[in-house]
Amino acid sequence: MKKRVLIITYYWPPSGGSGVQRWLKFAKYLPEAGWEPVIFTPENPDFDLKDVSLEKEISKDLEVMKFPIWEPYQLLDKIRGKKESHPGRVLEQKEHGFIEKAAIWLRANLMVPDPRVFWVKPSVKFLTELIEKGQFQAIITTGPPHSMHLIGRDLKRKTGVFWLADFRDPWSQWEFLDKLPMQNLVRDKHKKLEQEVLSEADVVTTISPTFQEDLKQLSTRKIDLLTNGFDPADMPDGFAIGEKKAGSLHLVYTGIIDSIRNPMPLLKAMKEEFLKEMGAVKFTFVGRVSDQVRREIAADSWLSAHVHFAGYVSHQEVFEFYAKADALALILTNTKNAKGNIPGKLFEYMATTLPVLALGDPAGDSAKILKESEAGEVFSHSDHVAIQVSLRKLYERSGKPEAATAIDQYSRRNLSIQLANLLDEDPLS
Structure with a gap:
């Protein structure tokens, strides 16, 4: 019988981009390596890029749980009378009006670690009972958005479930944060939350040797390298x-x-x-x-x-x-x-x-x-x-x-075997 792993990800088809590809492909090939993935993702996310063709890659046998999320971008769109209020788009603008400046300041100082933080508590409440009933032998969180890791942290604290935290980008050292008008106390809060994730996760992975070394320096623990890859299919x-x-x-x-x-x-x-x-x-x-x-x-x-x-x-x-x-x-x-x-x-x-x-x-x-x-x-x-x-x-x-x-070392199938080996490090699995 395959072991079940819950993958908690904000980005999932029809969202587009490399963040989607990474876990879409792991979900595709993990069953061959002895793990049955289950996806937990927002029901109504506010994606910046969409690629509906990626939905064709989702196996009919893959269980995808979609849970409602509230995000502040829709509210900002109504206030501005515009669409696409994602922070990346707003920050690219040469000139910011009062509403844009206020929105950027609020995002920087009140939404820590990111605007998806409002999904953490309801998700933890919903998932705790499922994990306590033994439905999953492991969970994976992938960020950014790093709020996903806070879901993993709280589930780990409540249930003791084996937890792998995957960093596709840095957190406190992420260059995106430097663009925000962030107060020092808020920056310190990011660092505190990051340390909690790095110290409490059973396994921490990241995509590049440099990020791997940076996270090692921050956490003084083992960080595993799990690069992105390609799918010959x-x-x-x-x-x-x-x-x-x-x-x-x-x-x-x-x-x-x-x-x-x-x-x-x-x-x-x-x-x-x-x-x-x-x-x-x-x-x-x-x-x-x-x-x-x-x-x-x-x-x-x-x-x-x-x-x-x-x-x-x-x-x-x-x-x-x-x-x-x-x-x-x-x-x-x-x-x-x-x-x-x-x-x-x-x-x-x-x-x-x-x-x-x-x-x-x-x-x-x-x-x-x-x-x-x-x-x-x-x-x-x-x-x-x-x-x-x-x-x-x-x-x-x-x-x-x-x-x-x-190049075969970077095939999605071989990388999924590496991921399965990391999940198998759990002595209780």
């Missing part, structure tokens, strides 16, 4: 990268471009390198792009002619753009968490066999993975010459790209 039938001819270059970027992901150094290097060239050069953004970047591109006639916006598409449709690309662009953050920034799409990029040109920390975790796999390079945002040299090489490259080496 996502590849459409017949998907293949064709022959490339020298003298052309089509770069494709998939994902979000926001206030901490700046593609302009790459685009400016592309313009300077190929300004006088007659050859075909093209850059395509697939996903949401910030208004600021769109304005900068629109103000430049050369970039306007060579940069294209495909908009947000489903995960399935992304592969159509991969198939038309000559290389893939990866825009990592240029902030204090940059070294540990390993976006989930990095592994899917590698699985396509296309070369990857990335902006970020050349000594960071993504750079090490790309180098070890011989799949691409990471350049500093300010290393203009090196970016141009790399673009020229990609432009002149011909033939089919070579597959990345040792």
